[in-house]
Amino acid sequence: MPGADVVTVRGLTRTFGDFVAVDDVTFSVSAGEVFGFLGPNGAGKTTTIKMLTGLLRPTAGTATVAGRDIAREPAAVKRQIGYMSQLFSLYADLTVGENIELFAGLYGVAGPRLAERRAWVLKMAGLTEHEHRQTGELSLGWKQRLALGCAVLHEPPILFLDEPTSGVDPVSRRSFWDLIYQLAEGGTTVFVSTHYMEEAEYCHRLALMNRGRLIALDRPGRLKRLLDRPLLELKTDDAPRAVAALRAVPGVLDAAMFGRAVHVLASDRDDALAAVPAALAAAGRTCEALEVVEPSLEDVFVALVRREGGARDG
Amino acid sequence: MNRTRLSAIARKEFLQIRRDPRSLYLAFILPILLLTLFGYAISFDIRNIRMAVLDQSQSAGSRELIESFESSGYFTIVGRLARVGDADRVLGDGSAKLVLVIPPTFAADLGSGRAAEVQLLLDGSDANTATIAQNYADAIVSRYSTDVILRGRTVTLPVRAESRVWYNETLESRNMIVPGLVAVIMSIIAAMLTALTIAREWERGTMEQLAATPVHRLEVVIGKLIPYVGIGLFDVAVATVLGLTVFRVPLRGDVLLLAVMTLLFLLGALGLGMFISAAMKSQMLATQVAMIATFLPALLLSGFIFSIATMPWVLKALSRVVPARYYVSVTKGIFLKGVGIDVLAVDGIAMVIFAAVGLGLAIRVFHKEIT
Numbered sequence: 022m023p024g025a026d027v028v029t030v031r032g033l034t035r036t037f038g039d040f041v042a043v044d045d046v047t048f049s050v051s052a053g054e055v056f057g058f059l060g061p062n063g064a065g066k067t068t069t070i071k072m073l074t075g076l077l078r079p080t081a082g083t084a085t086v087a088g089r090d091i092a093r094e095p096a097a098v099k100r101q102i103g104y105m106s107q108l109f110s111l112y113a114d115l116t117v118g119e120n121i122e123l124f125a126g127l128y129g130v131a132g133p134r135l136a137e138r139r140a141w142v143l144k145m146a147g148l149t150e151h152e153h154r155q156t157g158e159l160s161l162g163w164k165q166r167l168a169l170g171c172a173v174l175h176e177p178p179i180l181f182l183d184e185p186t187s188g189v190d191p192v193s194r195r196s197f198w199d200l201i202y203q204l205a206e207g208g209t210t211v212f213v214s215t216h217y218m219e220e221a222e223y224c225h226r227l228a229l230m231n232r233g234r235l236i237a238l239d240r241p242g243r244l245k246r247l248l249d250r251p252l253l254e255l256k257t258d259d260a261p262r263a264v265a266a267l268r269a270v271p272g273v274l275d276a277a278m279f280g281r282a283v284h285v286l287a288s289d290r291d292d293a294l295a296a297v298p299a300a301l302a303a304a305g306r307t308c309e310a311l312e313v314v315e316p317s318l319e320d321v322f323v324a325l326v327r328r329e330g331g332a333r334d335g
Numbered sequence: 336m337n338r339t340r341l342s343a344i345a346r347k348e349f350l351q352i353r354r355d356p357r358s359l360y361l362a363f364i365l366p367i368l369l370l371t372l373f374g375y376a377i378s379f380d381i382r383n384i385r386m387a388v389l390d391q392s393q394s395a396g397s398r399e400l401i402e403s404f405e406s407s408g409y410f411t412i413v414g415r416l417a418r419v420g421d422a423d424r425v426l427g428d429g430s431a432k433l434v435l436v437i438p439p440t441f442a443a444d445l446g447s448g449r450a451a452e453v454q455l456l457l458d459g460s461d462a463n464t465a466t467i468a469q470n471y472a473d474a475i476v477s478r479y480s481t482d483v484i485l486r487g488r489t490v491t492l493p494v495r496a497e498s499r500v501w502y503n504e505t506l507e508s509r510n511m512i513v514p515g516l517v518a519v520i521m522s523i524i525a526a527m528l529t530a531l532t533i534a535r536e537w538e539r540g541t542m543e544q545l546a547a548t549p550v551h552r553l554e555v556v557i558g559k560l561i562p563y564v565g566i567g568l569f570d571v572a573v574a575t576v577l578g579l580t581v582f583r584v585p586l587r588g589d590v591l592l593l594a595v596m597t598l599l600f601l602l603g604a605l606g607l608g609m610f611i612s613a614a615m616k617s618q619m620l621a622t623q624v625a626m627i628a629t630f631l632p633a634l635l636l637s638g639f640i641f642s643i644a645t646m647p648w649v650l651k652a653l654s655r656v657v658p659a660r661y662y663v664s665v666t667k668g669i670f671l672k673g674v675g676i677d678v679l680a681v682d683g684i685a686m687v688i689f690a691a692v693g694l695g696l697a698i699r700v701f702h703k704e705i706t
Contacts, residue, residue: 074547096549104547110540114354115347126343127548168544 027052027179027210028073032082035068042068044233045082050212050226052178055205057224058214059322061332065233066214067107070183073212074104087179100128103172103180107187109164111171113157117148120156120171128175142170145200162193169200173209180204182213186220198223218319227318231326232333241318248316248324250274251290255283256309257301266304270296277323284320336557340550344558348532352562361528362566369520370513370574374582377512381467387414387431389422394442400453403479404435409471422456432458433468445483502671510585513578514666515639521571521597522604522633522659523626528563529608530618530625533701537616556698560605567601568594578670587673593666596679599686600662604629606693607658613701633659658693661685 028050035043043065050056058066071077073086075095084091087101111120121142125135143149146166148159156164165185173180182201186194198220205211213224221227222241229237229244237244257263260283267276267285272293275286287293290313298308326332352358386404390397404410413431416422425431436454444451455472457465536542545555575593578584608625615621635641636650637659643651654660661682668674668682676683 076543076546096551099547099549102547104544106540106543106547108540108543110542110544112347112351112541113539114351119347119350123343123347124544124548126339126346127545127550129337129339129549131339171544 025052026050027088028056028084028086028212030069030073030082030084033069033072033079033084034081035065035072035077036080041233043072043079046230046233046235047082048228048235048238050210052210053205053208055201055211055213055223055225057221057227058212058230059216059218059221059227059318060214060230061216061326063232063333064230066230067183068233069230070104070181070212070214073098074102074181075099076104100175101177101179103175103177105165105168105172105180105182105185107183109161109168111156111164111168114155116153116155117143117159117167118152120167121174124171125174130175138174138176142167142174145203146170160193162189162197165189165193165197166200169197173204177209179210179212182211184214184216186215186217194220218317218322221318229322229325231329234329236325236329237321244321245316245318248286248321251287251293251313252316252320253285253287253290253293253297253311254279254314255285255297255301255311256281257283258307258309262304263301263306266300266306267297270300272296273300275324275327277320277327279319284314284323286320286324336551336554340554341558341561344550344555345561348559349562352566358528358531361524362570366520366524366570366574367577370516370577371581373516373520374509374513374578377508377516381464381471382409383411384409384433384464384468384471385413385431386410386433386435386468387416387422387425388412389416389419389434389436391439392437392441396442396445396451397437400437400476400479401435403475404472407471407475409468409475426456426458429458432461432464433472435472509582510671511667512639513582513584514670515637515663517571517574517578518600518659518662518666519633519637519639520574521567521600522629522637522662524570525563525567525601525604526608526611526625526629527622528566529559529605530612530615530621532559532563533609533612534616534618534621538618552701553698556609556694556701559609560602560694563605564598564601567605568597571597584670586670588669589675592676592679593669596662596665596669596683596686599683599690600658600665603658603686603689603693606690606695606697609697610693610700613697629659632657636660637663639663658686658689661689 026049030046030048033043033046034041046069058069060066068077072079073084073091075091075098078092086098089097089101091098112123115123118139121139125131125138130138143152146163146169148163148167151159156167159167169182169185186197189197194217201211201213215221224241226239227241227244228235237247255263260278260281263283264276264278267273267283272288273285273296274288277284285293285297294311297311301308352362388401390401401412405412414425416425416434419436422434422436426434434456436456438452438454441451441453453476455469457469459465536545575586579586607628611624611628612621615624633639636654636657638654639659643654643660646654664682665679668679
């Protein structure tokens with residue numbers, strides 16, 4: 022499925038004063054890929070996307086998008102891409118139709134193509150009935166679909182979505198991802214950042230960022246195999262206290278909350294199966310169940326971030 | 336510059352203004368309100384100055400002098416005092432601005448050909464009114480003296496000044512105020528209108544989406560300007576009609592010249608507002624800066640109230656960078672003097688420079704880069 026590289030990034034760096042927001046990041050994205058960007062807040066995802074969309078100049082390094090250099094030809098890059106920012110940023114005081122017309126004008130979509138694209142966007146976003154409503158009155162799910170529609174009015178080959186579903190309810194999120202897949206099937210390269218793990222699973226390839234650095238990049242299935250130590254799932258009466266108690270146990274590499282359970286990364290499976298219940302008993306906690314489980318993306322993510330020194334504060 | 340993108344921005348801005356009550360109020364209500372308010376309130380004409388009289392002479396001569404004060408139209412006699420001590424009271428409580436004291440010897444001195452003295456007591460706490468009242472009173476007294484000398488005789492005075500006032504024959508201060516007021520009001524309104532426009536986009540986050548499109552910053556600035564230029568021209572047209580009908584100010588010059596000069600002025604003033612907006616990135620801050628940058632200079636340094644010719648050199652130099660100064664001179668020139676481009680060319684050139692600087696700054700400061 023993936024074709025030639027449409028986004029190439031080499032040593033991309035951006036600093037704000039002493040703060041290194043993006044630190045020497047290198048990767049490439051192939052045509053038609055759904056490329057995910059995963060990382061905690063402050064990891065540098067948004068800064069990277071802003072540089073790739075020509076909104077922010079890099080401090081060092083180079084990148085090309087659709088064959089254009091982002092620092093030298095930002096205007097040419099902008100003609101080739103669609104962009105949807107983290108926060109809703111259409112005009113709330115314009116109607117749905119007026120927003121579509123504005124962005125069509127800015128992207129040079131006019132005449133019969135405008136009529137066709139407008140109808141397509143309205144249908145795609147499910148807003149055909151609401152064309153004359155003020156955008157500010159719409160629900161967040163609808164707003165985000167309209168923003169996506171406005172970003173692809175000119176049918177760009179590459180689409181950048183910066184946490185497009187944050188704050189949106191799960192049902193709307195699901196249908197938003199259906200739209201992303203629809204676009205990808207039509208040949209659009211989609212570059213999407215998220216902090217929802219289940220969304221990360223939908224991506225063809227996933228880049229993990231932490232503290233401005235790229236710490237892993239692979240397909241979701243292969244990322245899970247990065248965790249080469251056994252993972253145990255523990256059910257206990259008081260997960261936070263259990264985590265605190267287990268972190269001091271020799272042979273336990275890491276212990277973290279996972280929903281209401283605790284996930285324990287151990288250096289050896291059999292040692293851990295013996296040591297964990299003993300440590301819990303000593304700490305006065307119960308051990309209701311303890312079994313080896315397949316690591317999820319979240320486990321990998323948590324383990325990798327911790328190995329890299331943890332997430333930034335805030 | 337691409338026309339499709341330019342008109343997309345202009346149309347969007349127009350729709351936003353139409354739906355924003357604050358912009359509509361600033362654009363259409365406030366200018367008319369200010370013009371009406373100031374047009375009626377500001378008047379430099381001094382008429383009916385309240386005066387009191389202490390007539391200790393009680394003669395035909397003293398009554399004649401008092402009569403000439405009354406009939407001049409500048410003074411209204413509000414009291415006849417009995418004692419010198421009363422003069423202090425009426426000036427002190429403000430019931431009179433001036434007291435005319437005619438001594439008991441007035442009639443006798445007048446009859447014998449000696450110089451008869453009268454005393455004028457003025458309330459100097461309002462120096463402006465006092466000076467004017469003093470000038471009027473001096474003129475009335477000297478006129479009366481001439482009449483006394485000439486009584487029964489015809490003598491030709493060696494020099495006689497025959498004055499005529501041009502451009503504002505009746506010296507109505509309203510004629511001078513209304514054209515200048517249009518200029519002052521438009522400086523403020525223009526800067527306030529555009530001060531909101533870019534800052535609002537930053538505050539609402541819409542700038543980011545705009546910046547991600549291929550739109551050029553020149554297109555954003557010019558596109559946003561178009562509806563405001565329309566509003567500005569409309570405002571000046573309404574103010575002109577109001578001035579002509581309600582305030583009965585003459586319009587002696589070329590309307591087309593006024594329109595062209597107004598356009599130049601608006602480009603500079605709107606550009607200045609946009610520059611402030613782009614630099615401040617906050618609606619609140621931009622509004623305040625726009626207000627400070629335009630209101631006081633336009634009011635004090637434009638020649639609207641205070642004559643630039645009599646200012647100290649520092650203020651004179653400062654007034655040269657106040658765009659309103661040139662526009663005040665244009666509106667006064669066209670309304671009252673009916674002068675043409677030959678006289679207003681310098682003001683016109685100054686406004687072209689301001690338009691270029693205002694727009695240039697706005698475009699320069701307006702970066703699409705998001706941080």
